[in-house]
Amino acid sequence: MANSEYEYVKREFEYDRHLPPSNWIVVRIDGCHFHRFSKIHAFEKPNDENALNLMNDCATAMLEKFPDIVFAYGVSDEYSFVFREETQFYHRRESKILSLCVSYFTSVYVMKWKDFFPNKELKEPPYFDARAVCYPNLKTIRDYLAWRQVDCHINNQYNTCFWMLVKSGKSEQEAQLALKGTFAKDKNELLAQQFQIKYDDEPAMFRKGSSVYREKVETTVKTDDYGNPIKRPRLKVTVAHIDIIGPEFWENHQHILREGKFMLEFVKKIGIGHMLPPCNWIVIRINACQFDQFSIMHSFDKPNDETALRLMNASASLMMERYPDIVFGYGFSNEYSFVFHEKTELYQRQESQILSSCSSCFTSLYMTKWKEFFPKKELVQTPRFEAEALCCPKLKIVCEYLSWRQAECHAANQYDTCFWMLVKSGKSEKEAHEILKGTLSKDKNELLFHQFQMNYNNEPVMFRKGSCIYQQKVEELSGAEGGNNGTRERWDVKVDHVDLGPGFWQKHPLIMTNC
Ligand code: GTP
Ligand code: MG
Numbered sequence: 391m392a393n394s395e396y397e398y399v400k401r402e403f404e405y406d407r408h409l410p411p412s413n414w415i416v417v418r419i420d421g422c423h424f425h426r427f428s429k430i431h432a433f434e435k436p437n438d439e440n441a442l443n444l445m446n447d448c449a450t451a452m453l454e455k456f457p458d459i460v461f462a463y464g465v466s467d468e469y470s471f472v473f474r475e476e477t478q479f480y481h482r483r484e485s486k487i488l489s490l491c492v493s494y495f496t497s498v499y500v501m502k503w504k505d506f507f508p509n510k511e512l513k514e515p516p517y518f519d520a521r522a523v524c525y526p527n528l529k530t531i532r533d534y535l536a537w538r539q540v541d542c543h544i545n546n547q548y549n550t551c552f553w554m555l556v557k558s559g560k561s562e563q564e565a566q567l568a569l570k571g572t573f574a575k576d577k578n579e580l581l582a583q584q585f586q587i588k589y590d591d592e593p594a595m596f597r598k599g600s601s602v603y604r605e606k607v608e609t610t611v612k613t614d615d616y617g618n619p620i621k622r623p624r625l626k627v628t629v630a631h632i633d634i635i636g637p638e639f640w641e642n643h644q645h646i647l648r649e650g651k652f653m654l655e656f657v658k659k660i661g662i663g664h665m666l667p668p669c670n671w672i673v674i675r676i677n678a679c680q681f682d683q684f685s686i687m688h689s690f691d692k693p694n695d696e697t698a699l700r701l702m703n704a705s706a707s708l709m710m711e712r713y714p715d716i717v718f719g720y721g722f723s724n725e726y727s728f729v730f731h732e733k734t735e736l737y738q739r740q741e742s743q744i745l746s747s748c749s750s751c752f753t754s755l756y757m758t759k760w761k762e763f764f765p766k767k768e769l770v771q772t773p774r775f776e777a778e779a780l781c782c783p784k785l786k787i788v789c790e791y792l793s794w795r796q797a798e799c800h801a802a803n804q805y806d807t808c809f810w811m812l813v814k815s816g817k818s819e820k821e822a823h824e825i826l827k828g829t830l831s832k833d834k835n836e837l838l839f840h841q842f843q844m845n846y847n848n849e850p851v852m853f854r855k856g857s858c859i860y861q862q863k864v865e866e867l868s869g870a871e872g873g874n875n876g877t878r879e880r881w882d883v884k885v886d887h888v889d890l891g892p893g894f895w896q897k898h899p900l901i902m903t904n905c
Pocket of ligand 1: 424425428429433438441442
């Protein structure tokens with residue numbers, strides 16, 4: 391299993407970038423295509439209070455979930471999360487941190503949508519990308535946050551003027567012209583003179599953005615013998631719309647950006663995004679976190695829940711539609727690998743953005759498709775998926791990688807089938823593990839056959855082989871409807887459960903080259 395002949399593809403090709411130590415880590419999440427998303431959902435312009443409050447609730451959930459996030463700042467469709475300087479969260483592995491953050495954020499966004507928009511249906515799955523940047527000291531991290539708040543001010547002041555002009559009858563082009571080259575002072579005057587608006591009276595959330603942090607609050611912990619409350623300061627996650635450019639807030643909240651014990655010996659370079667090498671096939675592997683717990687909470691069948699697997703396949707098929715550069719997908723259990731064409735220019739091949747947007751999009755699709763597959767089961771826990779990237783310089787290595795995942799599928803499924811048969815027959819889980827310890831594939835097949843009269847090879851093929859998805863030509867029209875040469879091809883996503891050996895690739899020579 392772990393040492394199969396294919397396993398070298400993990401050892402030799404998987405990226406494992408660790409973010410440098412003793413740096414504050416900022417994960418900045420940004421809504422993908424939120425211009426369109428806000429239009430489709432008729433967000434108010436320029437600021438939709440509900441949409442912003444939903445973002446703030448997601449950020450609050452992040453601080454409650456991940457204790458190493460010490461501060462968050464959000465505006466519009468973006469949120470920055472600051473991890474404490476010495477964090478050892480996932481050993482500072484960039485791909486883990488990014489994918490988990492963005493996937494959890496997306497999950498909460500979808501889950502809480504109806505709390506903020508009870509009368510608006512979610513028309514398309516929202517998703518976000520993320521990048522991680524490292525800041526070596528207190529000055530640079532403070533400057534980073536100040537930069538985001540200055541940006542918020544500039545954009546909001548411009549947008550406020552722009553939409554007031556448009557609402558007063560100007561065309562969008564005229565409004566743009568009227569604002570061209572104006573300074574902050576001019577815009578304030580325009581608002582005051584033409585619309586009797588004092589910019590400083592606009593809601594603080596719009597002008598200052600939202601800061602999320604732990605605030606000391608006096609909380610009653612118990613009562614004394616006379617019934618008097620005994621209070622202690624406790625840290626509570628708080629959202630505020632305050633100035634974070636000046637020193638005042640930070641002087642009053644010194645616990646937030648406390649520097650670690652070790653001083654830096656030298657100033658590290660500010661992190662630059664990592665580019666995946668050109669002309670390499672990119673594989674993004676998505677994997678559900680704490681899936682054991684998730685499957686218990688939703689009473690999935692053991693060892694395989696067919697509906698849950700079909701939901702994974704449906705989400706993966708939609709991924710292929712959303713990312714045309716994905717040429718192949720392979721999944722089993724709670725994971726899916728997506729192969730991007732070697733020439734993909736998605737996000738200029740920036741690793742962090744590719745893997746974060748994939749993990750977020752997959753989470754969102756999984757959640758929005760949930761009720762179609764489980765109409766009677768409420769989604770009671772937020773699913774989240776981590777993602778990793780792998781680079782394969784040759785197609786042969788991609789195929790070996792896929793064979794490796796299929797070997798894992800086989801080994802895991804054969805073990806789990808035996809394990810659950812033994813448990814169902816009355817053995818304890820410990821006894822079942824003991825019985826299976828050190829057994830080979832052949833032994834397991836024999837155990838199933840002799841003890842349970844089961845032929846492993848007759849088990850459903852989706853469980854044994856996993857699922858692969860790829861584009862398949864389904865129809866060729868000729869004549870008037872056809873393209874230039876008289877024929878037109880239509881490609882559909884096909885879900886298949888087959889052996890990914892050389893025979894498969896010979897039969898489908900075009901899969902990996904089409905996109
Ligand atoms: P990418 O991030 O590159 O995928 O594009 P994007 O469309 O998300 O644009 P960008 O992140 O640069 O800007 C965010 C966009 O979200 C803004 O241009 C707005 O159109 C939209 N948006 C964010 N918040 C609000 C809001 O409160 N109301 C409205 N109407 N639109 C908003
Ligand atoms: Mg955006």
